[in-house]
Amino acid sequence: MDALNPPIISLLGVDFSNIPLDTVVTRLFARPQQARFAYVVTPNADHLERLLRIPRLRGVYQRAMLCLLDSHVIAFAAKLLGLPRSRVVSGADLTDALLPHLEGLKVAVVGMQQAEFELLAVKFPGIAFVHHQPPMGLLHNSKAFHEVVDFVCATGAPFTFFAVGSPVQELLAYAAASRPDSVGVGLCIGSGLRFAAGSLQRAPAWMRRSGLEWLYRLAQDPKRLAGRYLISDPKALLAMAVSAIREKKR
Helix, strand or coil: CCCCCCCCEECCCHHHHHHHHHHHHHHHHHCCCEEEEEECCCCHHHHHHHHHHHHHHHHHCCCCECCCCCCCHHHHHHHCCCCCCCCCCCCHHHHHHHHHHHHCEEEEEEEECCCHHHHHHHHHCEEEEEEECCCCCHHHHHHHHHHHHHHHHCCCCEEEEEECCCHHHHHHHHHCCCCCCECCCEEEEEHHHHHHHCCCCCCCCHHCCCCCCHHHHHHHHHHEEEEEHHHHEEEEEEHHHHHHHHHHHC
16 A cells, blocks of 8 residues: 555544455455454544543554544545545445355344344345344443353354444454454444344435435434534544644644
8 A cells, every 4th residue: 555545544543444345345354264353443423532532442442453434524524624534434334345245154243123133134044143132231231241242252153243332332342352262353333234134224325425424314313313413523523623733733
């Protein structure tokens, strides 16, 4: 990769893997299926804002084998501010790219409601899915949290999708990676499986490319997402602006 496209782009203290989607997929399938557990994180503006507030979570992202930018808004803002801009590889796009190639493999799913999981299994009948639906509030339920980690280790699936939201999914993946009996790849993909199953409608492609997917999702679920998109996420953009000003003063 040339100087204009470095393999790592640092933004707000997070090192993003600056590689295209097809390269990500190739790397994941190149790993031996029984290799020691590693995981992929897909931070967006919400993640970045949280990392600014809770710096101790940074180690979870640093431990990941790949850290992929899941936000066209952040990418556009970086470009406008003159900051380094990483390629965007969303958790949903990664999920869509992987699922058609997992036929015949055991694939573990952590999260999703049972009805949604069944839709996913029907849509991809060639995949040997195993499912664990943990209760809500895993961060405050040590027993349930460790049951998820035990499930991941016991299944030994070459691919595990964590669909329980951030930061729970990243902490679960980090915990699994700390176990000597864990194998495979963990994918922290948020709502990616719900989109793939068809239980949640994704924004049209033009809205995604334009950085407007957040607006589409806000219209779908304003009660849950208004605080995130309208209050929390702008703080990450403000931090980027401050970072850009500091860079120019150097």
